[in-house]
Amino acid sequence: MTEVHDLAAFVHGATFSRLSPAAVEQLKIRVLDTVGIAIAALDARPLVAIRELTESLGGNGESTLIGGGTSAPDRAAFYNIALSRYLDFMDSYLAAGETNHPSDNIGAVLAAAESADAGGADFLTAVAVAYQVHTRLSDVAPVRAKGFDHTVQGAYAVAAAVSKALGLSVDQTANAIAISGTANNALRVTRTGNLSNWKGLAYPQVGKEGTFAALLARAGITGPERVFEGNKGFKETIAGDFTIDWSKEDLESVLRTIIKKHNAEIHSQSSIDAAIGIRSQAGFDATKIAAVRVTTFQVAFDIIGGGEEGSKREIRTKEEADHSLLYMVAAALLDGEVQPAAYEPERIARADVQELLQKVTVTPDAGYSARFPNEMPARVEVELADGTVLNAETASYKGFFTNPLDWADALAKFTGLVTPFTGATLRDELAGVIHDLDSRPVRELTTLLARVPLRRTPSTRDNGSTQKAGHRP
Template identity: 30%
Template sequence: MSQTRTTRPPQPTTAALAEFASRLTTRQLDDVERREAARHLVDTLGACVAGAGQPVWRSAAGVLRELDLVGAARPVPIPGTTERGDVLHAAYLMAVACHALELDDGNREGSIHPGTVVVPAALALGHRLDSDGDDLIAAVVAGYEVAIALAEVLHPHAARRGFQTTPVAGVIGAAAACGRLLGLAPAEMESALGIAASSSAGLFAYLAGGGNIKKLHPAHAAREGVFAALLAAEGGVQGPRGVAEGPAGVFQAFAGLAGGPPAEPRRNALAVVRSYLKPYPACRHIHPAIDALLALRGEHGIDPAQVASINVGTYEAAMPHAALGWDTLPIAQLSFPYVVAVALQYGAVALPHFSDETRARPEIAALAAKVSVHADPVCCAAYPAHGPADVTIVMADGTRHQRYVAEPLGSPDLALSDAQLLEKFSISVAGLPRAADAGRMAAGLLGGAAPGVRALVHELLA
């Protein structure tokens, strides 16, 4: 255990968060906190490499290339590719890649994907600054803390108004991470958070069509978070103080909380410790149902062809995913019927199961048609403290198999092992020319090593 932290913010107010982010060092992190920061960094790096080159990434990169914002003369290399960008658009493309395949981490209480915003912003600016590994870890922890503390107040109120918390709060977390790399003083950090808040955005409208725009939400946030921190460091632009809790601030504008955050004590553990890692490339809301289905399939030797119905009880926040189709990969990864059918048919949920060929298979469509999803009172009462699902499979002969899952795999209390995390990372970076070196680098990070940002990125280039 290292030195005691004295600056943990007692409430998610702007000044307290700015003070925390500005003054945090790795010497203030205990072994668990530093280890979890490293685990989330490794996981996000793998997601960044895996997602680079996906169709939505190619589209964004193509536009930026035409605008001369990406090219060989640019300073910041982009993991998983041979591309380079300026600091803002390198962060942008890294964030698109991180979120492209639904592999990235998250925090349930805030319903936010922090890594896909915070880590790309810190990597891009850290490469420009030649930041060392300790500063990168501290920046990641600071960014997660700010983004998640705000998201935990916003959720579920912002979602009910149509806003996605990842870009709304994530841009402020990205600014915090970058402000920490720039060495901003607390007042400058609060200005950076205030500047970033004016770029908060992101609508849930993609659930009704245009699903791949979701992949750009973290990218917008990462880019604008970097820019906000740089503006604050330069000093000519001042962000408003108290931008989270003040009049017309983030809590009021996005969540309708005119009086600021509810008067609740903050959780003791840092946000990065309270966050999850994904074992499956699908929306996290579906993961507890996946765990239940895989357990039932294994225990009872269920033949998918003999299934009459699959009933899934979930919580209200997951219901927008209850009846989504699967005509595209991005929407299929968010679709309860499709992912449930895949889990039962194949006994696994992996990236190949979202291919065009698999999505067109009639046996998947037949199983998906047997899936019904409803808001279960017990699950609703448990969320967001827990992320449950109650799954019942009825067979053609009337036999019923039921399983309640209180917490999905990858949650802090049901964590992926280091071996599982490194296996996920290895699969994600398998196409790199230095994949073995990248794997050793990842293992070293989990063991406490802290390579500088430039050395770290170098191992991840195509």
């Protein structure tokens, strides 16, 4: 028995009955959150371009594209994951040496489950598999410090989950995971220096290729059976040695993931909360800020604070803005929120935020670092021109795994994101189907997703809503 075969046996043996009620609820909340974020990105310029490309390439029509139309499962996976990933508003998992976004797998699982005419309970089980594989590999086999992207573990997770959704055998599942894991080892340069559109498209690529790997395996194509432990395999070349006993794994990892409160990179959430809290303190005046000092944990400093992944002071695009703690804290202090409107080109270019972000300094703190990933501690100090210093400190928020969202909380976020596109009736239909997804076929959800307009309605397009996607055409 090879290690990939052990993993495949775990995937094949996963059943909905093994999920706790709490895990089922949180899986549904993740689907609701992911669908809402995807819909809110429908008219973002890069997604318009990707949709046009997808339509021009065609496909066999087995899987629905959000916003209408169909394509082959792998192409639908790319487009639908790109929608849910573009705004950078998705869920996250914090491991000591890695951070990933397990909801990035949902678009691929949805495409595969629809093509297999699966039931909602089977779909949710496959999503749970994705979360378990993705998070556990991130726990024991982090790759960021070695120059590889956090999508690397996802190559195993998405192939496993799609195989589950397609109903593949153990051997077919092992081959799918082996093909995907061998072929998809992305470089971390995706998220360093000046950022490109690929920051939001790296996982859609992995999702597409993981889906295709499962289709290849179903057709009888084999992959390297010792992808993990073999000569020049994942352990030897990238991850180093690790052990997971898949026979002892459950399907509960979704309970350890967190949902974003602010439309911002996950490690910024506490700093943004603190900055927004300062706005309510007596004497605050954004026009009088002389300096802003952010103290945070090492991972946040390294990724978004100007540490090992490059300076975050030159901000020109959405991709750079939502990965700059300096920009996001400045926007929070000026606007009182960080939502999709913070990444409109005209907002990014405005003098007030460009000038204020130059006054922000970020410093890592060893004590804060020791509390991560169980907490995300941060402290923000704002010094005004007259010498007054205002400060606030926080370590978590509603949506963190220690204080998870309930359905009502998640529905409020969903409502703000999708209503400009769907109106109230379709919005409520979508939420209702997702709420009862374990007793409904997946096609009920995809049929509704096909009805979502590709553009927000005229009555909401220019009403000053904060829930706008960045870079609209």
